[in-house]
Amino acid sequence: MSAAELTDAVNDAILKLTGKTGATSERTVFRWLSGENQWPQQRQRIALEIVTGRTITDLGFVPRGKRKTVPPPPPALPEDPSVHRRRFVGAATGTAAVAVPLVSSGFRPSHVGTSDVIRLRVHVENLVELDAERGGHTALERAALAGASEALGLQKRSTTQRVRQRLFAVASDFTATAAWSVIDAGQLDDAGRHLDRALTLAGMAQDSEMTMQVWNLRAMLARQRGEYAEAVAAAQAAQTTTAVRRSPMHASLAHARTAIGLAHSGDHRAALRSIGRAETAITKADMTAPLPIWMAFYGPAELHSITAIVRDVVGHPAEAEAASYRALAALPETYRRNRANATVRLALAQLHQGDVEQAVTTSGNVFEIMAGDPIPGRMRQALGDFQRDLITLAPSAHIAHEWIDRYRTEWSTP
Known part of the structure; x- marks a missing residue:
């Protein structure tokens, strides 16, 4: 608050x-x-x-x-x-x-007040916690959209202009949560529509925080679609928000997201400059200050994970491996999905250095970390990248075929 x-x-x-x-x-x-x-x-x-x-x-x-x-x-x-x-x-x-x-x-008074906004925000937080536990899925998307509908429905009742704007903001938050759910699940068809709606609602709320969140998700969606120029543009739009100008932590995330898009676009020098700006910004952040719930995932560990992606894409697999190890060291054990994602990046960095056996062993740890839970779509995509590169770099190796036979069903099953 x-x-x-x-x-x-x-x-x-x-x-x-x-x-x-x-x-x-x-x-x-x-x-x-x-x-x-x-x-x-x-x-x-x-x-x-x-x-x-x-x-x-x-x-x-x-x-x-x-x-x-x-x-x-x-x-x-x-x-x-x-x-x-x-x-x-x-x-x-x-x-x-x-x-x-x-x-x-x-x-339930007829007048809508701040307590109604707070109640809805608690619901958003519960959905974010569910996402952290299970990953993106269709039921979460439906629940988030229902929350957005409720927030907009309250607009029809008597309230103040300030509360009305906050209802728009929480509706935007719900809609962005729905978008993230389908992005993480790898079901990208509806994500763009949700993000367009979330951005409109954020504008009506005049909420820079929500605008930053939507542009961040837009950059992630564009990268998954292979639309790297759009990913860079969305991340750069995030950099222009008031939230980024006020908060070094927000600035760090925006620069890191820009770096990923630039790396995939082939502008490697600019990508490394952006990741450097992200590292500089996070050193200026107050690590004890509370973050909005949607940014709870971001900190030094996540920046290390993003650095690993950027370094690997620009052709620095050894530095990517080091960054992955730093990410895993900084992540709490309870962050299973984050640890699994960082482990995939570690395996890719090892593979790209020619250490096939170690990479195969490392990638197998992903399935142990996620045991008992479905593997989200984004993670399945990363594992698919690992299999593709494994076949390319070691097409005749027995160990590659053994990995494919052992894990294909696990990583490819939604």
């Missing part, structure tokens, strides 16, 4: 509690964040607890008269209370509990 969104949410909660709109302002929120105001008014305290699902002291506020004697936080929560005050505004992961009291109460 931004400061403005928290302001609206608190005032909405006060309206539901008292029948009168609250007078909380963005300046009030900033005073909470800075610690200048450590104990809000009673109605604001109650509203904050409703909106966040946490007690007022859990949020880092300190009652008057107890500020000198309040005990230090327990070991499990070592952060200074001001950290909690800063984090609960804007923390993408913190919204999982947001609006639960309002939703579970069954109260």
Whole structure:
């Protein structure tokens, strides 16, 4: 949540509690964040607890008269209370509990407010988590489109212009999630249509964050289709967004996406310059700052993975192998799909250095990592690239035919 969104949410909660709109302002929120105001008014305290699902002291506020004697936080929560005050505004992961009291109460006023937007955003986050666990699939696409339809349906009810724009933004987020689902599943026919719609909604919302997300996905879709000039153009469009100008992390992703398109286009020097810009930008990013949920995948590990792709495409397989190892070292064990993708890139880099036996062994690890889950379409495509290059580089090798016989069914089955 931004400061403005928290302001609206608190005032909405006060309206539901008292029948009168609250007078909380963005300046009030900033005073909470800075610690200048450590104990809000009673109605604001109650509203904050409703909106966040946490007690007022859990949020880092300190009652008057107890500020000198309040005990230090327990070991499990070592952060200074001001950290909690800063984090609960804007923390993408913190919204999982947001609006639960309002939703579970069954109260559905005719007026659409910030609480409705928050509820829908929680739904988007749940879909993103499902995607991270299972990969893109048709059911996720349908659920995302249903969420977009609900958000647009709320436009027909009484609301403010600010909330209306946020509903457009969340509808854009749902639609982009649907597009990503089919891109990851390798079902590209509907992805372009979804992204066109998502970009229109982002424009109506005047939301730079969503615009950046759509251009990022457009670049990925174009690359999968082999439309590399479009991939570069989409990534460069992402670079022009306000979100990129404000955030080094966003800038790093946009430059990295540009680098992939340039590498596949054959402009190798420009590709290496772009990946260098991505590396420079990420060193300027605050790694503790919360990211929007759609960007949760991006960080040093993902940049290493993208670097591996770029280096391999431009003909530097040894550097690609090193980048893949760095990606795998930085990825948490729970990120199974990311680890599997990085492992495919590692196998390709080894293969392109002529180390066929090691590459075959490495590629086999992909199926162990993904055991029990279907292999997403993008990963199947990468494995198909591995098989093609394996046959090209070692057409008569027994080990190549053994790999094909062993894994063909596993990687080719949707």
